[in-house]
Amino acid sequence: MAVTRGATLNLMLGIRSVNMHVEKTPVMDKFGIISSSYYEKLLNFNYQNLSNKKKQKSSPVFSITNEFILKFNETQNPVEKEELLDLARKSIMKCKRKLGLRTLGLGKHVDLPAAWTEVVYLAQCKGEIQDEALNILYASLDQASFDCDHLPALFFVAESILYKLCCDAFLKTYLYSVETKLLKIGYLIFLRLYIYFLHGHLEGFQQALLRLQPFLCALCFAGESYNQHPNILSNAQFILKTSEIICKRELRSGSIFSLIRNQESFGSLNHDTGQRGYEVTHLLWHCVAAWTCVQRDSPRLSDVLHHLIPCKTQLRRKCWVDSVLALLVLGEAAKLHMACLRALMELLRDFLTSILSVQKQEEGNIVDDLSWAWNIVTTYMTILAEVCLYAATSDLRKTALVGFCGCKNSQKSTLLMDKPEEEPELKEASILSLLEYFSSKISDNCDQVIWSGYYSLVYNLVKMFWELQGDEEQGGLRNLIWQTLQKIKNYEKDVRIQNAIKVAQAELNDSTDPFTGYDAKVSSDVGEEVFSKYLGWRIANTLSSLFFPSLGCRSLPSKKPLKQSDHMKYPKEKQESMKKRVLRFTVRERHSLSELPMFPYPDFYTKADEELAKVIDYHWQEELRVRQEEEALCEAKDREDKELEARKHFQEVMKKREEKLHKKTKPYELPPRTEAVSLEKNVTQKS
Structure with a gap:
């Protein structure tokens, strides 16, 4: 499918004429390599914004480095390529465990900031590794809980995704599947940032917001290239709109959006953006x-x-x-x-x-x-x-x-x-x-x-x-x-x-x-x-705690040291209830209250009595079966005795008849055929 884009993309990097192309088979985008030192500096910079009074940990050491990515993308040796692919797959498996994809982001083994950072590194490897890295990043951003300790890493991922979109994906002639995934991930990131903004937790991240401004400006111009794809354009529009609201509130001195006011119509905000807070509808x-x-x-x-x-x-x-x-x-x-x-x-x-x-x-x-x-x-x-x-x-x-x-x-x-x-x-x-x-x-x-x-x-x-x-x-x-x-x-x-x-x-x-x-x-x-x-579900639960704190709902965790693990914040009961939310019923649902059980579940003694009654009933049925068999045998024996007695009585009657009549025939029985013929001859001769 080839659709001509109806606009040109005026970026700081240059001007290009763009054609939209989506292939049926996945075509991976070839990203330029971003140095790991840049990522580490960016991540450390965001962590320092969290709290200047706290002592921060040393930056984590990641197995995916700039040299590894260069070698992975440029090697032509099949043996070496297979070895690097195996190492990248192992790193993907480690990231999946750190992200807690099977436990909805909960557990002692989960470290979301470190896992998000390493997944962004892996996303620079070409081929199936890049595709898998973006998939698990999207899944993690979907299911992860809201925690203020995630904000530095979240800003880091936001800047990395926008950098890849504006400095690499937008320069391609066609729309690739990776570009759509990046916009979907960006939508989830800025949706999360907007929730943090409503809670008032973005006050210390003005510098991080300023670093996003050039990329957001480029996205404003690039948005016109998605006019034929509303779902992709909607993600880009949501990123821009939430960014404008957040920047107008947090960056009081103005933002880069004022430079593009004549080209993009965002409209006036119908909210209270005063010192106290942000009024929702x-x-x-x-x-x-x-x-x-x-x-x-x-x-x-x-x-x-x-x-x-x-x-x-x-x-x-x-x-x-x-x-x-x-x-x-x-x-x-x-x-x-x-x-x-x-x-x-x-x-x-x-x-x-x-x-x-x-x-x-x-x-x-x-x-x-x-x-x-x-x-x-x-x-x-x-x-x-x-x-x-x-x-x-x-x-x-x-x-x-x-x-x-x-x-x-x-x-x-x-x-x-x-x-x-x-x-x-x-x-x-x-x-x-x-x-x-x-x-x-x-x-x-x-x-x-x-x-x-x-x-x-x-x-x-x-x-x-x-x-x-x-x-x-x-x-x-x-x-x-x-x-x-x-x-x-x-x-x-x-x-x-x-x-x-x-x-x-x-x-x-x-x-x-x-x-x-x-x-x-x-x-x-x-x-x-x-x-x-x-x-x-995460957003609804978080907003419920914000709007109705008197109901005892759990609000967003406050900013605290990174040592505390996630499993202490969320008990196991919450994890189980969240899992039940997406399960489908496999039995027929009850459609009326009349079908609901009217009695409570039985206790231990009631269950024991029921089991004892079952045992007694079983033995009674066995005894009844034995009695029925004995009665059947007795009836058969009585029947045989009666038949034997009737046979003896008949033999005695026949014996007495033979003695009196000198005949061996039974009563009312015709004589044999020979006797009847001789009798008939005698009668004819006499006549």
Whole structure:
């Protein structure tokens, strides 16, 4: 697939004309080598910003050095290349253990700052090592807990990722799969930085923020090259928007964003950026309240959702970062409760309806003000896909896909291949309903919200289908997604929507066509994380502790020495509860309270009595079986005795008859045939 980029990238490094190209097979980007001494100085610089009064440890010694990376990338000797590859794989395994990927970032063996740093080193090695390093970095940033001690390493990773994007990836002629991974990682990093910002923990990192400014400025100019790929552009826009909010608050003397104000329209902030703090929107506050009520099984959930409805107008604010955060938190609540899922779908339905109606009424003045609206729609599509995959019950997953009233029409075609005369009304914001709505409105000159939402739906459907491969319990859901994708692939003529399928396949690093190999099972060693599974839960829990500290929620850990281990901060019970959140039920769920057990679980003595009753019943059944066998034998013997007595009686009767009548025939028995013939002859002679 080749799509021409409609803009030039004006960087400090030069001007280039860019063509967008995504191949079906993964093509690795060749990064320039960044010296390890630069990384060590950068990491030590960030750690010194954490606290000038503390005595810092000496910088960690890493096995991956600048010489190793140069030798790994430039060697042509097959034997030496295999040895270096084996060493790099061992380093990857060590990093996986330090990251705690199997324990959700918890345990004595976990050292996230050191592991993040070494993974960034490994990401400079070409080939499969680079791909695997970025995969485990993305997985770790998704599942790691929030801790202020992670901030220096987090800024280090942020600067490294932005450096690779601006000084290497942007200089390439085509868009590579590594570039999309870097933007996804950058999205997770700045989402975490924004949460730290809301807690007020970025006050000592002004120098680190200043070091990010040139790269963020370059990203502003490069963002136009992603116009044909809304999901990639959305990640870049989120990085820029959160950076602007943080820098306006922390860098009071001004930032580099003031230089590009005329070229990038960010809009004014509708927040209180005074000395005391940062005021969030009521929509975000109510979404966090709803999540807290779901976690605590509070009866006030209905009241919170009722007060959430009037806040839906805040989705149309130009400062859309808080709106994205609100949808993310409400999406986590929707994975656990049907009422929250209904509220989430109603929010986006009303948002879409109001945005499109306003654009129709005043197209001349409102379009520029609502140019950010597609970011909200794109984020919602990803959240809805995660609900459809990771919700707690099958009812929630099915509702996210077909909607509340979609069960009756699930067999019908979800795409309107022939555009109807009257445009269909958007009744609910489920996946299939939105597909039908967007497919009826798609055209060459349609609004960006329409085609971006349609693109994101198809893009996420391909990833959902890939995620469900090998899961026999979700076979029906996977088949419905596959049928929908087949219809899109066969009947949708819009090039942008067809590109969404190709881009998603390229990001999955899939060498086979999932449309023809849908029965193939995915191996357990696949390292590519399709969706973020844990970060939403981490953010909702952290914001709940910030907004409702009186409920006893655990807030972000304060800044303290690095000696304290992570396993002391989070008990094992929290780890187990977090694991249960993403498990799917393998039994049929109870749909009503009448099916719930009405009695408590039995104690030890009750169980012992039940076991004793079982033993007694078993022996009683054995004794009953023996008695039945004895009775059967007695009955058979009595029957034989009666038959023998009847036979003796008959013999006595016949003996007496023979003595009296001199006949051996039985009573009422005809004589033999010879006797009858002689008797007949005698009668005829006499006559």
